[in-house]
Amino acid sequence: MWPSDPRYQKAIRAEMDVNKMNNNDLSMCKSDKLDEELLKLPNRISETFVGHNIFVTGGTGFMGKVFVEKVLRKTPDVGGIYLLIRNKKGKDPKERLKDVFANPLFNQVKEEHGKDILERKVHPILGDVTLPDLGVSPADRQFLAENITIVYHMAATIRFDEKLKKAVMLNTRGTKLILQLAKEMKKLQFFAHISTAYCHLNEPVLYEKPYPPPADPHNIIKCMEWMTDEVAESMTKKILGNLPNTYAYTKALAEHLVVEQMDSLPIVIMRPSIVVPIWKEPLPGWTDNINGPTGLLIGAGKGVIRSMYCDSDTYADFLPVDIAVNGMMVATWNYIKLGDRNRRVCHMTSSSEIKLSWSEIVELGRGIVENVVPLNGVAWYPGGSLKRSRTYHRICVFFFHWVPAYILDVFIWLSGNEPVLKRVQNRIEKGFEVFEYYANNQWDFKNESAIYVRPLMNARERREYKVDGDGIDFQQYFTDCVKAARVYILNEPPETIPAARRHMRVMYFVDWIAHILFWYFVVYLLTLCSSTVHDAREQVFGLVGGGFRSILGSSDSVAASTGAPAAPVPMSDF
DSSP states (O other), rough: OOOOSHHHHHHHHHHHHHGGGGTTTHHHHTTTGHHEEEEEEEEHHHHHTTTTTEEETTTTTTHHHHHHHHHHHHHHHHHHEEEEEEEBBBHHHHHHHHHHTSSSSGGHHHHHHOTHHHHHHHHEEEOOTTTTGGGGOHHHHHHHHOOOOEEEEEOOOTTTOOOOHHHOOOOOOIIHHHHHHHTTTTTTEEEEEETTTSSOTOOOOSSOOOOOOOSSSSHHHHHHHHHHHHHHHHHHHHHHHTTHHHHHHHHHHHHHHHTTTTTTSSSEEEEEOOOESOOSSSSOOOOSSTTTHHHHHHHTTTTTEEEOOOOSEEEEEEEEHHHHHHHHHHHHHHHHTTTTOOOEEEEOOOOOOOOEEEEHHHHHHHHIIIIOOOOOTOSSSSEEEEEEHHHHHHHHHHHIIIIHHHHHHHHHHTTEEEEEEHHHHHHHHHHHHHHHHHOOOOOOEHHHHHHHHOOOOGGHHHHHTTTOTTTTOOOHHHHHHHIIIIIIISSOGGGGGHHHHHHHHHHHHHHHHHHHHHHHHHHHHHHHHHHHHHHHHHHHHHHHHHHHHHHHHHHHHHHHHHOOOOOOOOOOOO
């Protein structure tokens, strides 16, 4: 409900006085010495999931993995978690699930509840959201219809430059097919559609309410079903209109399909902003991808990103994935146990409470990758800056991205290895195409639902299911992100850090010498150009002066021979 709602006002008053409620519960949250006291409090959010059978799409993705781990760790008595998984790269769903559970992310849940909990509680369902009827067998479909009580629809392509037809089939039609399946579920109590805060980009201020779609999603689905990829691609710009990419467009269409079913299904739409690595648990800094700031930190740390076109004063809306997952679970509790039917659209965002500008992120990241956690084998010393001018940025990209990439690739080739830096720069260029739109625009996301629900939680729940950024230390957080990226993304073990520091010192002097040589070369060119211009100017003046003298000399000769004064020469003759 909106700020005028008496329940909302009550929640705000409770939030302001939260340190007085529940016998100073909040102070308990801040003290590790009071764990025993906290454990005496009920964990109503965990209890919400006891005995429930949960169906998850996108369960093998970044957020899906963290969600599954959290549910298993906090509610081992969950009925079962059923993941829709497709065959991929020659592996069937069972093999893929085994690979997922081999990830260090699941080490803690194995230690707390035994390794067999994963096999006992998590079950793969063969299917694909891009296929008719989700590619689910009749037997599996009947099982889901008769047993599932909670659905989390997270499956989506997060490639912003995805081909339009593929994005529609996955993000939009896939959502329509999931909704059709949900309508067959006889015991369904809750359906969470994980949308995105960035699907209504025409709105500078976004509230927790539905917005009109950019087109009729049913018509777009029908068109994409008969169109060839080539035809769809040729019409993409016209179809997108002023939206920047297929991701925002297809997610907005999908959200409208969900809104249409709100009266017939127990739906809550959740809009996370940019989901980033884990903040607190179970593995601080963990991620399985290089999207968002992780990619920027790695690129800058390796010395291959040295310029970005970005308004340094704008702030980024990032949400650690564990906070997003906590928000999903709290919303489930709020809907099922508290019976709240007013908050049907929830923002999972941070910028209304915590603002961190791009320039602050860059400075934090630079200090970390230079001095705290350097990366192995950096191509150049980390440096560079944000540029407000696109032209200046493009010039810097040419001189500090492409020129070094080609030069170093030559040395790599001469050493007998395959050149890689040109390919890396191509990927960076593609990333810039997406990044620049979001980094140079600003949106204001209202998150009244998150503010409303916090005082309804006791101290234990507020700590175990934290849904705010209170207490975050960004220096420590980004340090954890770089450490985790070293280990889990780049496969650079911690024992290599001393060698990386030595290499970084060498690259510092190389960078320093290169700067001196570069500016010496610039000054030399300017001096050379200045000298050349001066010589050319002298030659021109000499020629013109010589011409004048020749003409005047001729006139004097004629005057002397005729006894008449020389006539002035019209300027038009020159």
